[in-house]
Amino acid sequence: MPSPATLAALRAFVEERDWDQFHSPENLAKSISIESGELLECFQWGSDFDQTRVEEELADVVTYCIHLANRIGVDLDEIVLRKLESTREKYPVDQARGRKVKYTQLAAERAGDAERDAQG
Numbered sequence: 001m002p003s004p005a006t007l008a009a010l011r012a013f014v015e016e017r018d019w020d021q022f023h024s025p026e027n028l029a030k031s032i033s034i035e036s037g038e039l040l041e042c043f044q045w046g047s048d049f050d051q052t053r054v055e056e057e058l059a060d061v062v063t064y065c066i067h068l069a070n071r072i073g074v075d076l077d078e079i080v081l082r083k084l085e086s087t088r089e090k091y092p093v094d095q096a097r098g099r100k101v102k103y104t105q106l107a108a109e110r111a112g113d114a115e116r117d118a119q120g
């Protein structure tokens with residue numbers, strides 16, 4: 001997902017500072033959450049936002065996601081596409097298109113339809 005040049009730059013940054021020792025999966029997961037909070041803070045008082053600040057906080061979130069993926073040895077493209085496939089199954093287009101309903105409700109609707117079909 002990130003380009004090889006971006007990955008190399010991130011690796012070099014961490015190595016130069018000997019920060020890999022602090023990048024446990026737990027610390028990186030916490031950092032993703034903390035930076036997500038900072039991103040959310042950009043919208044705390046309304047929908048207006050400072051583009052530069054949002055870009056910086058988004059970069060922080062993505063950077064920690066990349067570090068965590070590297071740390072636990074997963075390919076971001078692979079896990080995102082795998083999760084997308086799973087989400088695709090939870091949200092069938094014919095049921096979910098244009099609706100903001102949780103997948104559990106869609107599943108309940110399918111179960112209700114199946115029950116009605118079974119009853120004739």
Ligand SMILES: [Mg+2]
Pocket residue numbers: 035038056057060
């Ligand atoms: Mg930040």
